[in-house]
Amino acid sequence: MPPESLREPRQHRARVTREAIMRAAAAEFDDRGYAAASLGAILDRTGVTKGAFYFHFSSKRDLALAIVREQAVRWRRLAEEPTTGQDPLTRLLELSDVALSLFLGSAEVRAALRLSYERSVVDAGLAVPVPVWEGIVGEQLRAAQQQGLLRAEVDPAPAARVVNDAMVGARTTTEGVSDSPGLVARVDEMWRLLLPALAVPAWLQRWRAGAWEDRARPTSG
Amino acid sequence: MPPESLREPRQHRARVTREAIMRAAAAEFDDRGYAAASLGAILDRTGVTKGAFYFHFSSKRDLALAIVREQAVRWRRLAEEPTTGQDPLTRLLELSDVALSLFLGSAEVRAALRLSYERSVVDAGLAVPVPVWEGIVGEQLRAAQQQGLLRAEVDPAPAARVVNDAMVGARTTTEGVSDSPGLVARVDEMWRLLLPALAVPAWLQRWRAGAWEDRARPTSG
Numbered sequence A, B: 001m002p003p004e005s006l007r008e009p010r011q012h013r014a015r016v017t018r019e020a021i022m023r024a025a026a027a028e029f030d031d032r033g034y035a036a037a038s039l040g041a042i043l044d045r046t047g048v049t050k051g052a053f054y055f056h057f058s059s060k061r062d063l064a065l066a067i068v069r070e071q072a073v074r075w076r077r078l079a080e081e082p083t084t085g086q087d088p089l090t091r092l093l094e095l096s097d098v099a100l101s102l103f104l105g106s107a108e109v110r111a112a113l114r115l116s117y118e119r120s121v122v123d124a125g126l127a128v129p130v131p132v133w134e135g136i137v138g139e140q141l142r143a144a145q146q147q148g149l150l151r152a153e154v155d156p157a158p159a160a161r162v163v164n165d166a167m168v169g170a171r172t173t174t175e176g177v178s179d180s181p182g183l184v185a186r187v188d189e190m191w192r193l194l195l196p197a198l199a200v201p202a203w204l205q206r207w208r209a210g211a212w213e214d215r216a217r218p219t220s221g
Helices: A002-037 A038-048 A050-056 A061-078 A090-103 A107-117 A121-123 A133-146 A156-174 A180-198 A202-208 B004-036 B041-046 B048-057 B060-080 B088-105 B107-117 B120-121 B134-147 B156-175 B180-198 B201-210
Strands: none
Touching: A002 A038, A002 A050, A002 A061, A002 A107, A002 A121, A002 B004, A002 B120, A038 A061, A061 A090, A061 A107, A061 B134, A090 A107, A090 A133, A090 A156, A090 A180, A107 A121, A107 A156, A107 B156, A121 B004, A121 B107, A133 A156, A156 A180, A156 B107, A156 B156, A156 B180, A180 A202, A180 B156, B004 B041, B004 B048, B004 B107, B004 B120, B041 B048, B041 B060, B041 B088, B048 B201, B060 B088, B060 B107, B060 B134, B088 B107, B088 B134, B088 B156, B088 B180, B088 B201, B107 B120, B107 B156, B120 B180, B134 B156, B156 B180, B180 B201
């Protein structure tokens, strides 16, 4: 075993290589999807040798799972960050903005979303973890319910599915148009329509009095 | 030119061949998407010769456009069928059930939806027509607004986008699970959450008094 001083840089180099492969793979999966993505193209994007690649990953499948798992951990961590004292519904709107910013700015996030739902991934029998965003929305809605902020007839679990479906769908329907503001505007429209169905009048009044409409919107890059 | 009696069967045969190609292509596009679909596999599915194929279509691209266009015409016709006197919101719920039934029962409809939004179609520069479902929802909501059935703050165009996105998203998020009831249940959840945000209390009261929850749900096949 080499002395500490030699091991450290080697570990560092290995980490840098692994991250470069992950980034290149994310770009490839985001661009071409699981079925069409090729290991050769991923290696070309990084300049890494096959040997170095197989030190870190055993297959395209392995790489796809690593991306989805890494993003799932990242999102869980995000949702568990201490809040700055907002109520759960306001926190949910804030998380929605964060989710959009990450999505627009990160190929890893877009790749994980594409891999989570893409038909060719399902066909390949890849057991990707359940996407976490729906769970995060559900948690905030349940917390809102406990604090008396949800209308009596609202059930948090199906409401979280509707929010998730509308956001996943907005990604799909705006993909062809390729103008990122389309996605942000659609998610805004969704909240404007859904919040009166979700929240008690007192919360809505406070929300409308706030400057949500005038806030800085998520942007790409 | 052959006499009428000989021409007629030939035209009939040509129509049957064209329909067989369209059906096979729809199954292939529905299963594998635009990029992965192959003309060879489509010919294998029909048993049609290359010569017969090229009599009807010039390319995979041509075939994809024909499917999307044919479905767009079919949906427009559907939306313009005379109603049986319901109000526009009730009609919208009925059309939503019809849309789900068609989707679950027809590879052509599923193929058209997949082709309308799929990334590889966009990447191929295929100018598919704007999907019609969002437009149909918008029309019903505008008619509802004119009859005083929408809440004052609801704008039909963005509301139609939210409905469309949630339905497109439900298709995506239930695709992996592959149990069709999942899609039907999710669309039900969407309407239950959205209708109180869309409709005036008087309409909601009539709707809740009706037997919508107990209706026959769309099924596959």
